[in-house]
Amino acid sequence: MKKIKLCYIGGGSKMWARVFMSDLAIQEFFDGELALYDIDIKAAKRNQKIGNYINENPKTKSKFDYVVYEKLEDALKNSDFVVISILPGTFEEMRSDVHTPEKYGIYQSVGDTVGPGGVLRAMRTVPIYENFASAIKKICPDAWVINLTNPMTILTKTLYDVFPEIKAFGCCHEVFHTEQLFCRMLKELRGIDGLTRKDLSVDVAGINHFTWISKAYYKDMNLMPLINEFIAKYGKDGYYEEGNDIYAFKHDPFAYGNNVKFDLYERYGILAAAGDRHLAEFCQNSWYLKNPEMVKKYHFNLTTVDYRINDQKEKIKDTILMSEGKKEFEVIKSQEELVDLIAAILGFKEIISNVNLPNVGQVYGLPLGSVVETNAIFTNNLVKPVCQTKLPLNVLNLVNRNALNIETCYEGIKKRNLDIIFSSFINQPLCSNLTIEEGKKLFKEMCYNTKDYLKDFFNLDEYFK
Amino acid sequence: MKKIKLCYIGGGSKMWARVFMSDLAIQEFFDGELALYDIDIKAAKRNQKIGNYINENPKTKSKFDYVVYEKLEDALKNSDFVVISILPGTFEEMRSDVHTPEKYGIYQSVGDTVGPGGVLRAMRTVPIYENFASAIKKICPDAWVINLTNPMTILTKTLYDVFPEIKAFGCCHEVFHTEQLFCRMLKELRGIDGLTRKDLSVDVAGINHFTWISKAYYKDMNLMPLINEFIAKYGKDGYYEEGNDIYAFKHDPFAYGNNVKFDLYERYGILAAAGDRHLAEFCQNSWYLKNPEMVKKYHFNLTTVDYRINDQKEKIKDTILMSEGKKEFEVIKSQEELVDLIAAILGFKEIISNVNLPNVGQVYGLPLGSVVETNAIFTNNLVKPVCQTKLPLNVLNLVNRNALNIETCYEGIKKRNLDIIFSSFINQPLCSNLTIEEGKKLFKEMCYNTKDYLKDFFNLDEYFK
Amino acid sequence: MKKIKLCYIGGGSKMWARVFMSDLAIQEFFDGELALYDIDIKAAKRNQKIGNYINENPKTKSKFDYVVYEKLEDALKNSDFVVISILPGTFEEMRSDVHTPEKYGIYQSVGDTVGPGGVLRAMRTVPIYENFASAIKKICPDAWVINLTNPMTILTKTLYDVFPEIKAFGCCHEVFHTEQLFCRMLKELRGIDGLTRKDLSVDVAGINHFTWISKAYYKDMNLMPLINEFIAKYGKDGYYEEGNDIYAFKHDPFAYGNNVKFDLYERYGILAAAGDRHLAEFCQNSWYLKNPEMVKKYHFNLTTVDYRINDQKEKIKDTILMSEGKKEFEVIKSQEELVDLIAAILGFKEIISNVNLPNVGQVYGLPLGSVVETNAIFTNNLVKPVCQTKLPLNVLNLVNRNALNIETCYEGIKKRNLDIIFSSFINQPLCSNLTIEEGKKLFKEMCYNTKDYLKDFFNLDEYFK
Amino acid sequence: MKKIKLCYIGGGSKMWARVFMSDLAIQEFFDGELALYDIDIKAAKRNQKIGNYINENPKTKSKFDYVVYEKLEDALKNSDFVVISILPGTFEEMRSDVHTPEKYGIYQSVGDTVGPGGVLRAMRTVPIYENFASAIKKICPDAWVINLTNPMTILTKTLYDVFPEIKAFGCCHEVFHTEQLFCRMLKELRGIDGLTRKDLSVDVAGINHFTWISKAYYKDMNLMPLINEFIAKYGKDGYYEEGNDIYAFKHDPFAYGNNVKFDLYERYGILAAAGDRHLAEFCQNSWYLKNPEMVKKYHFNLTTVDYRINDQKEKIKDTILMSEGKKEFEVIKSQEELVDLIAAILGFKEIISNVNLPNVGQVYGLPLGSVVETNAIFTNNLVKPVCQTKLPLNVLNLVNRNALNIETCYEGIKKRNLDIIFSSFINQPLCSNLTIEEGKKLFKEMCYNTKDYLKDFFNLDEYFK
Secondary structure (H helix, E strand, C coil): CCCEEEEECCCCCCCCHHHHHHHHHHHHCCCEEEEECCCCHHHHHHHHHHHHHHHHCCCCCCCCEEEEEEEHHHHHHCEEEEECCCCCCCHHHHHHHHHHHHHHHCCCCCCCCHHHHHHHHHHHHHHHEEEEEEEECCCCCCEEEECCCCHHHHHHHHHHHHCCCCCCEECCHHHHHHHHHHHHHHHHHHHHCCCCCHHHHHHHEEECCCCEEECCCCCCCCHHHHHHHHHHHHCCCCCCCCCCCCCCHHHCCCCCCHHHHHHHHHHCCEEECCCHHHHHHCCCCHCCCCCCCHHCCCCCCCCCHHHHHHHHHHHHHHHHHCCCCCCCCCCCCCCCCCHHHHHCCCCCCCCCEEEEEECCCCCCCCCCCEEEEEEEEEEEEEEEEECCCCCCHHHHHHHHHHHHHHHHHHHHCCCCCCEEEEEEEEHCCHHHHHHHHEEEEEEEHHHHEEEEEEECCCCCHHCCC | EEEEEEEEEEECCCCHCCCCCCCHHHHCEEEEEEEECCCCHHHHHHHHHHHHHHHHHHCCCCCEEEECCCCHHHHCCCCCEEEECCCCCCCHHHHHHHHHHHHHHHCCCCCCCCCHHHHHHHHHHHHHHHHHHHHHHHHHCCCCEEECCCCCHHEEEEEEECCCCCCEEECCCCHHHHHHHHHCCCCCCHCCCCCCCCHHHEEEEEEEEEEEEEEEECCCCECCCHHHHHHHHHHHCCCCCCCCCHHHHHHCCCCCCCCCHHHHHHCCCCCCCCCCHHHCEEEEEHCCCCCHHHHHCCCCCCCHHHHHHHHHHHHHHHHHHHHCCCCCCCCCCCCCCCHHHHHHHHCCCCCEEEEEEECCCCCCCCCCCCCEEEEEEECCCCCEEECCCCCCCCHHHHHHHCCCCCHHHHHHHHHHCCCHHHHHHHHCHHHHCCCCCHHHHHHHHHHHHHHHHHCCCCCCCHHHH | EEEEEEECCCCCCCCCCHHHHHHHHCCCEEEEEEEEEECCCHHHHHHHHHHHHHHCCCCCCCCCEEEEEECHHHCCCCCCCCECCCCCHHHHHHHHHHHHHHHHHHCCCCCCCCCHHHHHHHHHHHHHHHHHHHHHHHHHCCCCEEECCCHHHHHHHHHHHHCHHHHHHHEHHHHHHHHHHHHHHHHHHHHHCCCCCCEEEEEEEECEEEEEEEEECCCCEECCCCCCCHHHHCCCCCCCCCCCCHHHHHCCCCCCCCCHHHHHHHCCCEEECCCCCHCCCCCCHHHHHCHHHHHHCCCCCCCHHHHHHHHHHHHHHHHHHCCCCCCCCCCCCCCCHHHHHHHHHHHCCEEEEEEEEEEECCCCCCCCEEEEEEEEEEEEEEEECCCCCCCCCCHHHHHHHHHHHHHHHHHHHHHHCCCHHHHHHHHCCHCCCCCHHHHHHHHHHHHCCHHHCCCCCCCCCHCCC | CCEEEEEEHHHHHCCHHHHHHHHHHCCCCEEEEEECCCCCCCHHHHHHHHHHHHHHHCCCCCCCEEEECCCCCHHHHCCEEECCCCCCCCCCCCCCCHHHHHHHHHCCCCCCCCCCHHHHHHHHHHHHHHHHHHHHHHHHHCCCEECCCCHHHHHHHHHHCCCCEEEEEEEHHHHHHHHCCCCCCCCHHCCCCCHHHEEEEEEEEEEEEEEEEEEEEECCCCCCCHHHHHHHHCCCCCEEEEECCCCHHHHHHCCCHHHHHHHHHHCCCCCCCCCCHHHHCCCCCHHHHHHHHHHCCCCCCCCCCCHHHHHHHHHHHHHHHHHCCCCCCCCCCCCCCCCHHHHHCCCCCCCCEEEECCCCCCCCCCCCCCEEEEEEEEEEEEEEEEEECCCCCHHHHHHHHHHHHHHHHHHHHCCHHHHHHHHHHHHHHCCCCCCCHEEEEHHHHHHCHHHCCCCCCCHHHHHHH
């Protein structure tokens, strides 16, 4: 078995870490060390214990050394792969990101990618990533770096801007759901059952959480015409990913009926490929997020931070029990693809999946060098983006506005220039309803709400005096 | 004197024609024929009579044959220059363009360039221009074609798309006012009096009515730093172009205090170079056009179509009197530059001024082939755009959104595809407040209000059924 | 089994047809009809008979209807795939292409891609392809079109230029050999045996027969450093693909010792990925083709047309015997990949292999729209080029000169403009030694030598008067 | 009068300095200090004395302080303009540049721009310019920097690469001669006399010494058709710039009959706009420089370095006499344009002339960032390149090959990497006849011949061991 060292920054994760460790354990291609690094060292140590239990599990095929490091540099040393998945700030900062704008009539279904919440989260996280990129450049420049943190686009950009030779890419599974939706269509409309996303091929282009599928095939069957049929049949009440409980959105804050996606398809002719909660945030707020009633009408939800906090508490409780051996959990292959991608890069498979990388030509019309999401080939130490079909002009316009907002936001953060950041903030589609005065007020309020994480990088008092 | 034939499409103009004829008369470089063509043949004949009076005026140095043609083809035949300046539809259509959106909370200060009014006006005018371009291709392919009609960008695009080898350009004097504003600054702040725009040099880039000056010099003096001083001194009450009557905007619907320009400058660091009434329409309506109160606050006006109708009546009255020899008018050099540009193209001068042309590289970041506005050199049968300083990312984003909206609108009109046109309509910054449902309703209403000019090109009933 | 119709233009092939039919027979994914079309209808009928024998062969898993058509339109009708593999003109024309330039000191190792021979061959073949593209557009616009004919680049360009929506791509196996060379290196230098090109991944970019590998991995092992070792060990005498008979080049006109490749690697640092006979023709002739002695020194050969004629005679003899049932041949999977690619497009596999397609961004630095060769994904009705590593500037310069020569040549042929074609001819690297006068003389001589195939398209007498 | 400080690097010039000082004296827009800096301090002091004589001349309108500095930093301090015009190395190095390649059958008519001589000259000069750029960045970052030294393209590139914000441009008068040739055509063919290049307008694009005019007008008269007439009338014997002494090329080593230009025009349809001695060096040597006989046939000359040495001796003698007041010289406006350009930048005029600047879009098809030559506007502290007509593909190919050779050469010198430099050397069109072995031998010989100026930057012994 191939020996490698994996470094996991954010290794104190409450949930995703044990999924990852299970996936590592269940495969047979490689083993070695999993270096856990987290500013919450206790949490990292709990995951270490869980890892050790996994090693004892009979289903485990690859045992790893689970090692907790206190210093980033030590964790990175000799790493072949670095996985970064962190929460910038606490849920209290996220509460401000998501809910402060509501006072100004801005509702966010997620609040971590674009919109006012996305900008503030970027302001907290980009400086941290600047530091990661510098450390990787110094300590393990040849390592593959896999970013899982949101906001995906700007953070992947940060890694490449600080260290242009970095072998980094961003992973996100949002596109998977839309591919699975095509599988559902094949089942519901054509009676073809048992397919997975791997049986289909799509042309997908855009930026993370706002990608668009312009071609989709199952063998030589064009899947695009199925969408109209599907909307005719299910569009009214919405179609839910798992089961078709049309009331799902009433109790599950992550559920959505795909009506945003369907509306965009009917207007633009190609299929937006992310969850509706994400898609809505890239559009001006009068379209899908004008108010909670409109959100309901489109069959999706505003996920509250209170919900996340309670959910997190449950996960921590579980983690503690598991780390103390008081609660069992199954060592089982998850739906996640990360371990497969690592195996592919090590040369054990060839995978075609979506990826976030700087644009070198794979998406026509978006700026070269901006981070875009498309398919890529993962294989033998290479991750190569695939050229995609040109986006229609009207869709390109929607995507490009957000892409340039993100580039602007990055420029502002890099230069520690709040004027430039504000120009990105006020131009967010979700801020369409704000007067400039309101925009300035809201920006100030959000900055001060999260100042503990900003003050080292931005001179708030001087700017807002 | 050089003999040429000028064809004037829209030669029944109520006001601009006699200004043009005066300018022609007062110069000494060329004479020949001015072919007047208009669907309102009476109006063209009135201008012919005025032209004949001009020929008798002692100040006239170049006498032209003023000839009215009933057929476009005859008017174009053997033309060296074709000037196009038309009103697409009547003021009744414009009334719908400008005022119907008010029911939906959309206020337009002009309504002929972008926003809902700009889209509808484009729908009426592009098919007419397709016809002009075809006729020019057939009858006088070597003529220089000068477009003066709004919406400038999409109409110049139409000319080039139908006949790529056309020698066409679009002229607009909006940038002049901002250049003159710099002259005012030099006077007010530095005591340098008597300068005209020709004494300065600017780098100006963008699209018509939404251009931006990123560099401005008088000799080796950088003029950009003057703007802050000027805002500090005059920004509160607004600064008016002609005189500094701070109440001008209360009675003159075209007056504005430059506060939109100043606000944009303070936020973006470069100077928007068009009248505030135009600039505001390229921004989301919450910025400057949320409601009439906000418009007042920013010291500009919503020009009503009633005002235009009354104004037009006065002009027609004048024209009739003049054509009947009952009212005199002075033969005098106007502020317009068109005759100078023609003289330059004929090789009598070298002029550097702004122009609308397809992007061949003069504006970095905007799509190649889209029509952009920059400086150009006019001389010896050549009109050559000048490469401009790169726009800052945040400004590029504002401009590009509008540029791609216009490209989308053109694609929709060209294909007679109302879905694509609507995608441009709903994405207009001025439509930011509309829900999709409202957007569709407004679009339908505006189409039907102006259906007499649309029905030959678009199948409204089928689309809106 | 999936039923399809395949149309084979050039279906009277003397050798490749039966290889293709065997490959079709041996697979189990699809069957249907193979439409054979050829201007040599007798040859097509012989292949039909061979096809029928194949159907009786016990190893055959998929039986096809082998149908000969006299009219192209009938052959194309209802086709799902169109394979084009023709010989433009006869070997007498090729004799002129290859050997006439020798009088002027120009030696060509192949003579069908670039150089004077390539230009003349393009002049004969492009008009034929214009006709194919028009017919496909009319008869079977949705068919996949696979071009196998040389000159690959310009012919694939022709298909797309005449019918931009065509689903065409060009296939060539030259890159395979270089991939196999890496397998040899792994065996010879690292003792890793049994690998095939499918076990490796490469980044390959350029134009057909002049592609360059800038990255190559087997699992996480970087293969590029092996090249220096390999050259040190084998470079002196040359290394031959099959076996290492260092005298191979003395008797096999297709053999080569890779010394051109090695020399380019030592000078440019990346690996040219085609046979040396091809590579040499893209470089100025003083480098590798100054005279036959130099060719020997670099361990490759000038393939004579006499050799091809004799070889062809043998093949025809064989074909006749086989078609009459007098000679057996094995139904066996060949090294060719075409049938696999078809299966992949039909959705039965996912293949990553090299392909010739218009540049939409996959090769940075070469003109958009020019036909380039890179890797692509073949799967589920999609063929998608993969973005490749940027070529070093010095290599880009060599490739771009040839790419622009081909674009120029295409422009000239399209416009039937011999001046433009000559400007491509005289700028061929292989024509570096010609004075302009000599160039004109040689061009004229070659045109007249092959005039039977040119006179319908070019007015030679007027041009050369 | 405007007070400025001009720094003249290379201020010990034997001839050009006094022309420049005369031009400065004769104008009335500005005066101040001319800082003379030269490694040959005696020569600088002689020019200072000449300057002082000029100040006493009654024709002098603007008196300057002529100051000699020993340190570059002192000379640069507070400079508003920096003019750089140096001779890298001595004529002994130039002798090797020009004549060593003759042993290998490479004849150079100039030897300072491209070809083997151009590469070696670049190797000597680029490191010196790196130093100038760093000093300017540190001492006078806001100064305008005007480069007059060859090789123009690579040196201007150096300035921008080391200090991207530099306000630098390169000036060359080669294009002027071709513009004057049009004036001659107008006189000879149309009887229009008395015109200067300023009366015409041209579209000119390319790289220094290899620019191409694709449009030319005098008023609305298209001048391109005149070229054929002119060739028909004068082409046989050549047409000489000054007078039409068809034997000029026999005694004047700088004279040429324009036959290279005419031949290129007949083959490419647009007019190459530099002296034939320069143009020939950008083409493969079999075209115009195969041997001295061919050079004669095309009516131009190989300028020997002996000639330059003798000429230089005369100039130095003159300079000494003038500096000692023993020889008079006239204070008179020269044909040079530099002082006018400075006046224009200071805002006293508006000039349209050609310029060398990094490509920001002014030349379609050449790499962005490579230094190109086009028209530009000089005015009010701005130098703005003008977008030019697209070059035909076949011409673009010739230009681009040289542009990428220069970019490659620069990359190699910047990285002190002789392998990369050699890849540019061997790919020079003038080196087309060299085998690789010969190329390496020649390169080595030329490097060692000029090693005194290379050894500080390149490790020759290690590379050539």
